[in-house]
Amino acid sequence: MLDTTTRNLVKATVPVLKEHGVTLTRHFYARMFAHNPELKPIFNQGNQQSGSQQQALAMAVLAYAEHIDSPMVLLPVLTLVANKHVSLGIRAEHYPIVGKHLLASIKEVLGNAASDELLQAWAAAYGQLADVLIAQETAIYAKAATIPGGWTGWRSFVVSKKIVESDEISSFYLKPADGGAVPDYQPGQYISVKVFVPELGIMQPRQYSLSCSPGQEYLRISVKREAEMPGKPAGLVSNVLHRDVQQGAMLDVAPPMGNYVLHEDRDTPVVLISAGVGVTPKLAMLEHLLKQNTPRQIRFLHACRHGGVHAFKQQVREWSQQFAQVKTMTYYEVPRAEDQVAIDYDQQGRLNLQDLSSDFLLADADYYVCGPRAFMQAQITSLRDMGIASDRIHKEAFGSGGFAH
Ligand code: FAD
Numbered sequence: 001m002l003d004t005t006t007r008n009l010v011k012a013t014v015p016v017l018k019e020h021g022v023t024l025t026r027h028f029y030a031r032m033f034a035h036n037p038e039l040k041p042i043f044n045q046g047n048q049q050s051g052s053q054q055q056a057l058a059m060a061v062l063a064y065a066e067h068i069d070s071p072m073v074l075l076p077v078l079t080l081v082a083n084k085h086v087s088l089g090i091r092a093e094h095y096p097i098v099g100k101h102l103l104a105s106i107k108e109v110l111g112n113a114a115s116d117e118l119l120q121a122w123a124a125a126y127g128q129l130a131d132v133l134i135a136q137e138t139a140i141y142a143k144a145a146t147i148p149g150g151w152t153g154w155r156s157f158v159v160s161k162k163i164v165e166s167d168e169i170s171s172f173y174l175k176p177a178d179g180g181a182v183p184d185y186q187p188g189q190y191i192s193v194k195v196f197v198p199e200l201g202i203m204q205p206r207q208y209s210l211s212c213s214p215g216q217e218y219l220r221i222s223v224k225r226e227a228e229m230p231g232k233p234a235g236l237v238s239n240v241l242h243r244d245v246q247q248g249a250m251l252d253v254a255p256p257m258g259n260y261v262l263h264e265d266r267d268t269p270v271v272l273i274s275a276g277v278g279v280t281p282k283l284a285m286l287e288h289l290l291k292q293n294t295p296r297q298i299r300f301l302h303a304c305r306h307g308g309v310h311a312f313k314q315q316v317r318e319w320s321q322q323f324a325q326v327k328t329m330t331y332y333e334v335p336r337a338e339d340q341v342a343i344d345y346d347q348q349g350r351l352n353l354q355d356l357s358s359d360f361l362l363a364d365a366d367y368y369v370c371g372p373r374a375f376m377q378a379q380i381t382s383l384r385d386m387g388i389a390s391d392r393i394h395k396e397a398f399g400s401g402g403f404a405h
Helices: 004-011 014-035 045-050 052-066 071-088 094-113 116-146 236-244 276-291 313-322 373-385
Strands: 155-164 169-176 190-197 202-209 219-224 250-257 270-275 298-304 326-332 366-370 393-396
Touching: 004 052, 004 116, 014 052, 014 094, 045 052, 045 202, 045 236, 052 071, 052 116, 071 116, 071 190, 071 202, 071 250, 094 116, 116 250, 169 236, 169 250, 190 219, 190 236, 202 219, 202 236, 202 250, 202 276, 219 236, 219 276, 270 276, 276 298, 276 313, 276 366, 276 373, 298 313, 313 326, 366 373, 373 393
Parallel strands: 270 298, 270 366, 298 326, 366 393
Antiparallel strands: 155 169, 155 250, 169 219, 190 202, 190 250
16 A cells, blocks of 8 residues: 555646646657557557547546545456456566656656656556556466466467458457367457558557357457548558458467456346447357356347448347347337338337336346447446446447546
């Protein structure tokens, strides 16, 4: 535990962090990549370019300063961050490098306001945070390496099959190139995949949720191609995967990670809520529940723009016809002429949980939400307004950071 003087010094920086946090983190990343370019392949350069990583780190530093008296309240978020770090290959030896550039950035951005005492206080605070994360990450690495079929770091997988699921989503079936076993994982977890990005001239990792239940002889991910849009360049890795990675290609894969998982210790009903490619972890959860012959009631709510981008509709329809406890509700925001109401979708417009009857939504359920940031915010607000306890609301953001929401 840090002493009172140190904690007070860190807390005194809260107003500055609120105002200049992003300036600080922008400076930090630029400094670190200039001095240690070997770290670039570990960090998501798309999030660097969009600015979302700088925003996420600024929020993280601020949250840490605000909670410096009782940092353990941040433990759930730190667990999420530790899982992400392991999936990216961040190791204990990287922390001193990050710490050095963070402290130098505080000094360079705050100028005279950064006294020696303040810098020492932040050095101690950073050291404490690093120790917590390194301990968690060491345990996660060890567990990932020791489970049957497990490994640590990157392992080569071969793309045994590539299947088009919609106009913008394709699935990649991945088998270990060494012929070894596929590890068990919890439905909802993700893997990291690393590919060479020609535009950057370096490797880049990205996380992808496993989109099938565990216990198969492959891992499957389903990737949306992030197309160029006004003001937004085409996504780097998703386009490499769609354009360059075909059946037979090799991919570097990090072990399954993440704590957005199906709670199998509960017998509550399960409500799965997604938009767009946020459907992927839900598919793993649904398939797993059905393979276990679950007696739990299941609702599968999905929103997308129209039938052209509605992935896995056939599979989900078959499951709902086969298993009486599965009921689906699909929303198309802008249906096309060829989209057939009642077969492909139920409602036109956006998903609004408040419009659904409590019979359909199921009281006392666990709710799993995944989709774009604005969609998730809307659903989580609705669930809270409906009085759902926060330990029944489970969420996965497909973006950077863990301090949002
Ligand atoms: P990037 O190059 O990383 O760009 C990301 C976004 O930033 C793009 O929309 C891009 O247009 C925008 N951007 C980049 N530069 C700028 C700029 N200068 N200005 C404005 N905008 C900019 N994705 C899936 O498809 N399926 C999944 O199952 C899935 N699961 C995930 C699970 C987790 C836990 C996480 C964290 C993410 C998941 N993702 C999933 C998202 C995935 O990891 C990638 O983020 C996604 O594929 C985009 O990566 P990219 O390299 O193509 O885009």
